[in-house]
Amino acid sequence: MSSLPRLPAFFDKDQASTYDERFAKLVAMRDAIHLIMGSAFADLPANARILCVGAGTGAEVFYLSRKYPGWHFTAVEPAAAMLDVFRRRAAEEGISERCSFHEGYLDSLPPTDEFDAATSILVSQFILDPEVRREFFEGIATRLKPGGPLLSADLSTHLASNEGQGVFNLWLGMLASSAMPAEQIAQMRAAYERDVAILPPGEVEAIIMAGGFGQPLRILQTLLIRAWFARRAESIS
Numbered sequence: 001m002s003s004l005p006r007l008p009a010f011f012d013k014d015q016a017s018t019y020d021e022r023f024a025k026l027v028a029m030r031d032a033i034h035l036i037m038g039s040a041f042a043d044l045p046a047n048a049r050i051l052c053v054g055a056g057t058g059a060e061v062f063y064l065s066r067k068y069p070g071w072h073f074t075a076v077e078p079a080a081a082m083l084d085v086f087r088r089r090a091a092e093e094g095i096s097e098r099c100s101f102h103e104g105y106l107d108s109l110p111p112t113d114e115f116d117a118a119t120s121i122l123v124s125q126f127i128l129d130p131e132v133r134r135e136f137f138e139g140i141a142t143r144l145k146p147g148g149p150l151l152s153a154d155l156s157t158h159l160a161s162n163e164g165q166g167v168f169n170l171w172l173g174m175l176a177s178s179a180m181p182a183e184q185i186a187q188m189r190a191a192y193e194r195d196v197a198i199l200p201p202g203e204v205e206a207i208i209m210a211g212g213f214g215q216p217l218r219i220l221q222t223l224l225i226r227a228w229f230a231r232r233a234e235s236i237s
């Protein structure tokens with residue numbers, strides 16, 4: 001990697017334990033991504049191996065593990081506190097043996113067989129440098145089988161446009177109406193400016209493709225969240 005991305009403070013120890021609680025009222029948005037992901041991955045083998053980059057507290061893994069009991073998951077997560085929450089919940093849910101937990105970035109994951117599919121849900125937006133973001137997707141592509149599917153989601157809009165501003169304001173309003181305290185919303189707003197690369201969808205798609213994937217399909221928009229389905233190119237350099 002050109003340079004390691006800086007991890008936003010909101011995934012540290014204090015924040016990780018309350019991460020799911022804080023976003024509980026917005027869970028319908030996450031559920032929509034999971035629903036589409038579950039059906040988009042339906043043709044994978046019964047013993048598929050899934051790479052989940054930026055798995056956080058494990059939301060996507062729990063969804064897929066319930067739907068596909070034979071699948072195995074490799075969770076890549078640099079924030080130790082987020083991974084600790086995930087590990088504990090995986091034990092409670094009885095899926096620890098179906099998960100490999102890697103504390104760190106993808107480039108330090110030991111070599112493995114190629115994965116059948118990958119997820120990157122609300123992760124690449126934290127990589128501010130577009131070249132490092134391209135390398136992030138390239139790292140995923142090189143770990144996937146040719147043609148293997150990727151479900152990716154990020155905050156994305158054309159912030160400089162009237163539409164982007166309108167969507168952004170509705171997003172902040174939604175956080176407020178989900179009973180998020182004003183102080184937390186102000187913190188998130190500052191973080192969006194400092195720690196999050198909210199790019200127009202076309203720019204995110206170009207980065208994903210330059211990382212070794214075919215044209216991503218726009219499969220979902222819930223206000224600022226966009227999701228894409230892409231397949232790894234048959235050959236990558």
Ligand SMILES: C[S@@+](CC[C@H](N)C(=O)[O-])C[C@H]1O[C@@H](n2cnc3c(N)ncnc32)[C@H](O)[C@@H]1O
Pocket residue numbers: 005007011053054055056057058059060076077078079082104105106120121122123126127136
């Ligand atoms: C918004 S959370 C999403 C977690 C989970 N995917 C979900 O949907 O609930 C983003 C996660 O990505 C992790 N992360 C940030 N930058 C990363 C990177 N370059 N590689 C892997 N994970 C990263 C953070 O530590 C955090 O746990």
